[in-house]
Amino acid sequence: MRFTSEQRLDDGVLEREFTLGEIPGILWTPASASAPVPLILISPPPLGLRKMYPRLAGRARYYAAKYGFAAATIELPGSGDRPRWAAAEQARADLRRAVEAGEPVGDEIIDALVLPLVEKSVPEWQATLDALLSLPVIGGPVGYEGGVISIGVRLAVVEPRISAAGFFAGSFVPRSMFEEARQVSIPLQVLLQWDDEGNDRQAALDLFDAFGSKEKTLHANMGGHTGVPQFELDAGARFFARHLK
Amino acid sequence: MRFTSEQRLDDGVLEREFTLGEIPGILWTPASASAPVPLILISPPPLGLRKMYPRLAGRARYYAAKYGFAAATIELPGSGDRPRWAAAEQARADLRRAVEAGEPVGDEIIDALVLPLVEKSVPEWQATLDALLSLPVIGGPVGYEGGVISIGVRLAVVEPRISAAGFFAGSFVPRSMFEEARQVSIPLQVLLQWDDEGNDRQAALDLFDAFGSKEKTLHANMGGHTGVPQFELDAGARFFARHLK
Numbered sequence: 003m004r005f006t007s008e009q010r011l012d013d014g015v016l017e018r019e020f021t022l023g024e025i026p027g028i029l030w031t032p033a034s035a036s037a038p039v040p041l042i043l044i045s046p047p048p049l050g051l052r053k054m055y056p057r058l059a060g061r062a063r064y065y066a067a068k069y070g071f072a073a074a075t076i077e078l079p080g081s082g083d084r085p086r087w088a089a090a091e092q093a094r095a096d097l098r099r100a101v102e103a104g105e106p107v108g109d110e111i112i113d114a115l116v117l118p119l120v121e122k123s124v125p126e127w128q129a130t131l132d133a134l135l136s137l138p139v140i141g142g143p144v145g146y147e148g149g150v151i152s153i154g155v156r157l158a159v160v161e162p163r164i165s166a167a168g169f170f171a172g173s174f175v176p177r178s179m180f181e182e183a184r185q186v187s188i189p190l191q192v193l194l195q196w197d198d199e200g201n202d203r204q205a206a207l208d209l210f211d212a213f214g215s216k217e218k219t220l221h222a223n224m225g226g227h228t229g230v231p232q233f234e235l236d237a238g239a240r241f242f243a244r245h246l247k
Numbered sequence: 248m249r250f251t252s253e254q255r256l257d258d259g260v261l262e263r264e265f266t267l268g269e270i271p272g273i274l275w276t277p278a279s280a281s282a283p284v285p286l287i288l289i290s291p292p293p294l295g296l297r298k299m300y301p302r303l304a305g306r307a308r309y310y311a312a313k314y315g316f317a318a319a320t321i322e323l324p325g326s327g328d329r330p331r332w333a334a335a336e337q338a339r340a341d342l343r344r345a346v347e348a349g350e351p352v353g354d355e356i357i358d359a360l361v362l363p364l365v366e367k368s369v370p371e372w373q374a375t376l377d378a379l380l381s382l383p384v385i386g387g388p389v390g391y392e393g394g395v396i397s398i399g400v401r402l403a404v405v406e407p408r409i410s411a412a413g414f415f416a417g418s419f420v421p422r423s424m425f426e427e428a429r430q431v432s433i434p435l436q437v438l439l440q441w442d443d444e445g446n447d448r449q450a451a452l453d454l455f456d457a458f459g460s461k462e463k464t465l466h467a468n469m470g471g472h473t474g475v476p477q478f479e480l481d482a483g484a485r486f487f488a489r490h491l492k
Contacts, residue, residue, distance in 0.1 A: 211441070224461060231464075237485075
């Protein structure tokens with residue numbers, strides 16, 4: 003992990019860009035931390051860190067400044083300036099075509115779109131976690147939130163260092179993920195936008211039902227995909243504050 | 248409104264029992280309030296104030312001590328020491344019989360059980376609100392929470408002084424209430440116990456969907472009717488803190 007820039011922000015948060023091999027990322031830490039702090043991994047949607055920076059930095063700085071957590075994000079494979087791969091481009095084109103034609107999005111398209119992304123990104127998140135946990139400022143425990151829900155589901159199953167997760171039930175989910183969801187046992191808080199134009203409400207409720215976790219909470223709010231109310235930021239932080247001690 | 252007892256509790260909350268005509272109730276206020284405070288009406292389940300006292304007082308004292316709200320509750324018609332009426336006793340017996348026989352609870356039973364309770368208790372809550380708002384310590388705005396959800400739905404529709412409501416989707420709801428729910432327009436936070444033994448999950452989701460409010464949030468948690476997690480108390484307080492200003 004190599005830090006490429008460092009900036010002390012006016013809310014007392016230290017923002018550092020880094021690269022881990024080919025993967026660019028950003029780390030936010032409370033500059034005044036005197037003991038190692040818990041860590042939130044903030045997984046971005048597959049739209050590129052540059053585009054998502056305001057939203058990601060807003061969440062991370064809130065966690066760092068108000069709750070004393072570190073927070074980090076990395077560019078997903080195939081997003082931002084990272085190399086695309088042909089099968090993903092094809093799946094994206096198929097998805098666009100189906101949506102524009104008003105057709106249902108078939109399982110093959112969803113599998114082709116999501117499963118390779120899960121396969122590629124989960125080990126990257128694990129390598130990032132290795133590197134972050136070796137920094138003196140970061141002690142753990144570790145929470146995970148956001149992004150493509152299937153990546154979070156797989157990580158929650160395979161990565162024992164993640165203690166709690168906040169998911170956003172707002173993306174296409176391969177059928178096989180429902181089986182994996184049953185194996186998730188960490189505390190979850192799941193956001194659902196009730197009128198999400200790109201997401202089937204019943205499928206989201208079924209996925210929530212499938213999670214094996216004994217403590218799981220669904221927060222459903224009105225509005226479309228991008229309409230998550232501002233107050234859910236603090237509700238998410240409080241969820242992590244309960245579990246990352 | 249006549250105060251019958253007064254007690255200053257060790258968390259700095261003043262607890263006063265009162266009667267309003269034949270209706271007994273309890274008012275909790277932050278003893279140190281220097282300006283008029285917002286008010287939360289805490290509607291009890293129809294099990295009697297004496298039995299429900301620990302839970303009601305726990306909520307009310309939390310609101311008063313931590314958030315500076317006043318909170319009040321009253322005995323429902325037909326609960327505690329208040330006179331029963333024959334039709335309600337009959338409906339209760341019919342309900343018990345259906346539940347014990349494992350039969351579905353018919354619409355006639357639910358209507359007979361709930362609708363007269365709504366008719367009787369809504370004007371009582373309104374008279375209580377008149378009396379409470381005339382006290383110098385209470386300024387408003389007013390929130391409502393708890394109890395029999397149908398009473399809350401009707402109150403939210405007919406009582407413009409209620410600015411926000413927290414409902415518990417945990418009791419039998421007459422079909423006609425779904426129509427009334429569409430007329431509710433105040434901000435809502437709705438609790439749902441995912442495995443509530445006495446409550447149909449799909450009906451609860453349908454009722455949440457029916458509410459006309461632009462801002463409504465569903466908090467679904469695991470477990471049965473009485474298993475609402477402790478952290479929802481503070482989540483409810485924060486919901487009121489956002490809206491009662």
